[in-house]
Amino acid sequence: MNIIDMTIHEMHAALKGRQISSVEAVTSMLQRIESVEPKVGSFITVTSEQALSAAKSADDDIARGVCGQLTGIPLAIKDIFLTEGTRTTCGSRILENFVPPYSASSWEKLHQSGAVLLGKLNQDEFAMGSSNESSAYGTTRNPWDTSCIPGGSSGGSAAAVAAREATATLGTDTGGSIRQPASHCGCVGLKPTYGRVSRYGVIAYASSLDQVGPLTRDVTDSAIMLEAIAGYDPKDSTSVDTPVPDYRSALTHGVKGLRIGLPKEYFISGLDPDVQKAMESAIDTYRRLGAEFVDISLPHTDYAVATYYLIATAEASSNLARYDGVRFGHRAEADGLLDMYTKSRSDGFGTEVKRRIMLGTYALSSGYYDAYYVKAQKVRTLIMNDFIKAFEDVDVMLTPVAPTPAFKIGEKINDPLQMYLSDIFTIPVNLAGTCAMSLPAGFSASGLPIGLQLIGKPFGEETILKAGYSFEQATEWHNRKATI
Amino acid sequence: MKYQPVIGLEVHVQLLTNTKIFCGCSTKFGAEPNSQTCPVCLGLPGALPVLNKKVVEFAIKAGLSTNCSITPRSIFARKNYFYPDLPKGYQISQFEDPICQWGWLDIKVEGQELKRIGITRIHMEEDAGKLVHGDSEMNDGSGVDLNRACTPLLEVVSEPDLRTSDEAVIYLKQLHQIVTWLGICDGNMEEGSFRCDANVSVMPVGSDKLGTRAEIKNVNSFKFVKQAIEYEIQRQIELIEDGGTVVQETRLFDPNSGKTRSMRSKEEAHDYRYFPDPDLVPLVISDEWIERTRQELPELPEQRQQRFMAELGLPLYDAEVLTASRALADYFEAGVAAHDNAKAVANWVMGEITRALNDSGAAIEICPVSPTQLGGLLKLIDSGTISGKIAKTVFDEMWKSGKAAHIIVEEQGLVQVSDSSAIESIIDGIMAANTGQVEEYRGGKEKVFGFFVGQVMKVSKGKANPSVVNELLLNKLKG
Structure with missing residues (x-):
């Protein structure tokens, strides 16, 4: 089997059985990156040297009999995670030369587990976007069709998995930023429950919504990655101190009798026919496997996108205030303090980021705060309550991830509202703070992947992983490879 | 026309915790610039605040000692503005639902009955850093020192219940006494551990409509508070008398001229865009925690004065002087424990001890003559072994040598002759x-x-x- 095609668990077996070494695995990946990067553009920074030396030390560990699930496995992470000593840009010009003095807790955990870092992945600037087109480092292309976007904001993380430039990757999801690109690139993307994974060292976009999660080739890998990064972090007050289950052992429990909810607001008339078809076929598969379907309603779904764009932008306007050119990042030549602030931020931030800073600043301004921010928080509570109520009756929900397969590069870039609507099925999950995953469920007529979303109860990752695994076992979608 | 001044004070109390409010960095004063910093207080991307429990305890103590209600679920908020000493571009503070609300202090104005001054709220927040200007090392540019960034503060906001500069100073002194007494603040006004902004307005006597207020910043001694308020009252009255109107603005007090000058007008005022900080969960304080803290509270100056008068028979004046600080009161009580003549101990503490401390510039905490030793000296006087006059000589020797009184009396043959x-x-x-x-x-x-x-x-x-x-x-x- 080709090294670049391996899943984490396959590669782990090969490493442990000494069929391959970590140096071989990493070398294969680096060669693959070199050959496909000109077409895909998944990476902002490739850390070849450090990767090879980390692989060597992983091989030493393996020789000593130390071989954890992630020992020697070549991973890549979104450039939103701080990596000590390695440039971290968050897809923005303003952090072009930012080399952090510390690492994100989630990466630190993977690192401690023996994983090897291949490099930092492209993304929408500050995770603001659904297409990777807002990156200051060029648009990542969809490995299935390079004229299409890979999705966003973790576009590089999804494309790297699909193009087999990394065995698995880490992304972040604020309104769908893991699930939507996973759907568009045909990989498995998991957004854990808010608080399940530490946000420490992850550059903040919208603090009450941001969550870290893996993008992988299959559900088993997703479970392995989640188990490695999950858990309470005393450095993140919003991380939750609840035990991390053995996610992998629950995978094979089957879905017989599982109650799956179909929220009627997610099966709208405007849904792309190919997406519609894929959902119907997925429902059939689950029925065959013994799951029960329940029609449910999440009545406030219509307000989710508007609510999200008030809360997320309000938080972002404050989170991004620290990029002022004083202590780190881009500082413009300027005449006086105000001029320095203005020029540094004008040069350093891209259009979409500026748009969201302005939106958020406006929503928080005196005289507008109650009408926008406070109201949005109230609607958020209603949306949460929708989920709580619906989950009284079902174990998981099944929905599409996105209304359409990947669209063309440039197609929506000048129409922010259309762009925002591509996250219509993923955003409510972040507002509710619960968990969800995207998994391959079919292809469009033109050969683009289509993802299925499974939404779980808060801290119900085991259930959606189990449901995803059963589906994966019953279908072949995840085995198809992008030909690039 | 006669005018009635109306004054409210906002006091910033720097808390005596070892570490900062949202990270583990030291709060020690005077260290090498930026040596006491970490990703959190530098506001680096990805860094997150974690609340220091000690700060909450101190805030509860301050609240209970000023008759406040402790908010069972209080919220941290971000106060957004740009300034180079503010690393995140926002200050973590409290806005809606501060930790303490609806308190009061009864102040003692000489010759009058107790006057109750409302305390609107006490909230917790982080301090900003400090700008250093014109250092030659920086080529006459400006530098940012973030050692102070993220050190814990309480902001104590009074109701506009104060009417004179004297009342303002008395209120401030009582508050100062309480926070130092509780051991939550060192009270050092020069180093900025206890700083004050004053809101001042005037209205015609008999009116119930408050005048437009000016906020005066930078009044960092009791003397300056008095000066600044008096100047500001006079300025506003003269302005009105001359047909002008007072505008809402922030004014800066200049200690050199004794005047206030405009810093920024209402139009230039910041819109701080407060909103709940999503990085911090709501702070839930149980009744049990409040009760436990209440049990731990020391006897407060007011209560101690009452006890000194009732149990030890001291006059009001003595009780007040001896409760100026907790250390002084502790010293006095230890003296009484060593020698059961409260009035004699009081006289000596207020007299010789205070004089000697003043002369040597020492604090009562490190007084070379211990309360037990003082008791020993007073015993010799009361038993007639030495005279009061000789006692002063003995005391000076005790101060110098640290020897016990009876040893000095013996060595120098100072026993009183009554034969x-x-x-x-x-x-x-x-x-x-x-x-x-x-x-x-x-x-x-x-x-x-x-x-x-x-x-x-x-x-x-x-x-x-x-x-x-x-x-x-x-x-x-x-x-």
Whole structure:
């Protein structure tokens, strides 16, 4: 089997059985990156040297009999995670030369587990976007069709998995930023429950919504990655101190009798026919496997996108205030303090980021705060309550991830509202703070992947992983490879 | 027209925690710039705040000691504005639902009844860093020192219940006394550990409509608070009398000129865009936590004064002086424990001890004469072993050498002579050598009596018991 095609668990077996070494695995990946990067553009920074030396030390560990699930496995992470000593840009010009003095807790955990870092992945600037087109480092292309976007904001993380430039990757999801690109690139993307994974060292976009999660080739890998990064972090007050289950052992429990909810607001008339078809076929598969379907309603779904764009932008306007050119990042030549602030931020931030800073600043301004921010928080509570109520009756929900397969590069870039609507099925999950995953469920007529979303109860990752695994076992979608 | 000034104070109290409010960095004053920093207080991307529990405890203590209600679920908020000393571009503070609300302090204005000053709220927040200007090392540019960034503060906001600059100073002093007494603040105004902004307005006497207020910043001593408020009241009255109107603005007090000047107008005021900080969960304080903290509260100055008066029989003046600080009151009580004569201990603490501390610039906490040693000295006086006059000499020696009083008395042979036959023979000798003065006295010039007392004390090297001397002298001279 080709090294670049391996899943984490396959590669782990090969490493442990000494069929391959970590140096071989990493070398294969680096060669693959070199050959496909000109077409895909998944990476902002490739850390070849450090990767090879980390692989060597992983091989030493393996020789000593130390071989954890992630020992020697070549991973890549979104450039939103701080990596000590390695440039971290968050897809923005303003952090072009930012080399952090510390690492994100989630990466630190993977690192401690023996994983090897291949490099930092492209993304929408500050995770603001659904297409990777807002990156200051060029648009990542969809490995299935390079004229299409890979999705966003973790576009590089999804494309790297699909193009087999990394065995698995880490992304972040604020309104769908893991699930939507996973759907568009045909990989498995998991957004854990808010608080399940530490946000420490992850550059903040919208603090009450941001969550870290893996993008992988299959559900088993997703479970392995989640188990490695999950858990309470005393450095993140919003991380939750609840035990991390053995996610992998629950995978094979089957879905017989599982109650799956179909929220009627997610099966709208405007849904792309190919997406519609894929959902119907997925429902059939689950029925065959013994799951029960329940029609449910999440009545406030219509307000989710508007609510999200008030809360997320309000938080972002404050989170991004620290990029002022004083202590780190881009500082413009300027005449006086105000001029320095203005020029540094004008040069350093891209259009979409500026748009969201302005939106958020406006929503928080005196005289507008109650009408926008406070109201949005109230609607958020209603949306949460929708989920709580619906989950009284079902174990998981099944929905599409996105209304359409990947669209063309440039197609929506000048129409922010259309762009925002591509996250219509993923955003409510972040507002509710619960968990969800995207998994391959079919292809469009033109050969683009289509993802299925499974939404779980808060801290119900085991259930959606189990449901995803059963589906994966019953279908072949995840085995198809992008030909690039 | 007569005008009624209306004053409210906002006091920033820097808390005496070892570490900062949202990270583990040291709060020590005066370290090398930026040496006490980490990703959190530098505001680096990805860093997150974690609340210091000690800060909450201190805030609860301050709240309970100022009659506040403790908010069961309080919220941290972000106050957004740009300034180079503010690393995140926002200050983590509290806005809606601060930790303490609806308190008061009863202030004592001389010659008046107690006056109740409302405390609107006390909230927790982080301090900003400090800008350093024009250092030659920085090529005359400006530098940012973030050692102070993220150090914990309480902001204590009063109701506009104060009416004079004197009331404002009394309120401020009482608040200062409470926070230092609780041990939550060092009270050092020069280093900025206790700083004050004053809101001042005036309205015609009898009006119930408050005038437009000015906020005066940078009044960092009791003296400046008085000066600034008085200047501002006068300025506003003159402005109105001249047909002008007071505008809402922030003014800066200049200690050199004693004047306030405009810093920024209402139009230039920041819109801080407060909103709940999503990085911090709501702070839930249980009744049990409040009760536990209440149990841990020291006896407060007011209560202690009452007890000194009721149980130890001290006059109000003494009770007030002795409760100026908790350390002083502790010293006094330890002295009373060593020697059961509260008034004598009080006199010595307020007299000799205070004088000696002032002369040497030492604090009561490191007083070279311990309360037990003071008690030992007072025992010698009360038992008649030494005179009050000799005691002062002994005290000076104790201060210098750290020896116990009875050892000094022994070593230097300072035991008081009360034996009348010994004193009588001294008196006889003196009368024989000064017949002229004896005649003068007997001729009615009673002032000469003092001369004889002086002579006896001189010959006895101060050891003769003064009351015995007086009695014997009187008898002998009258013949």
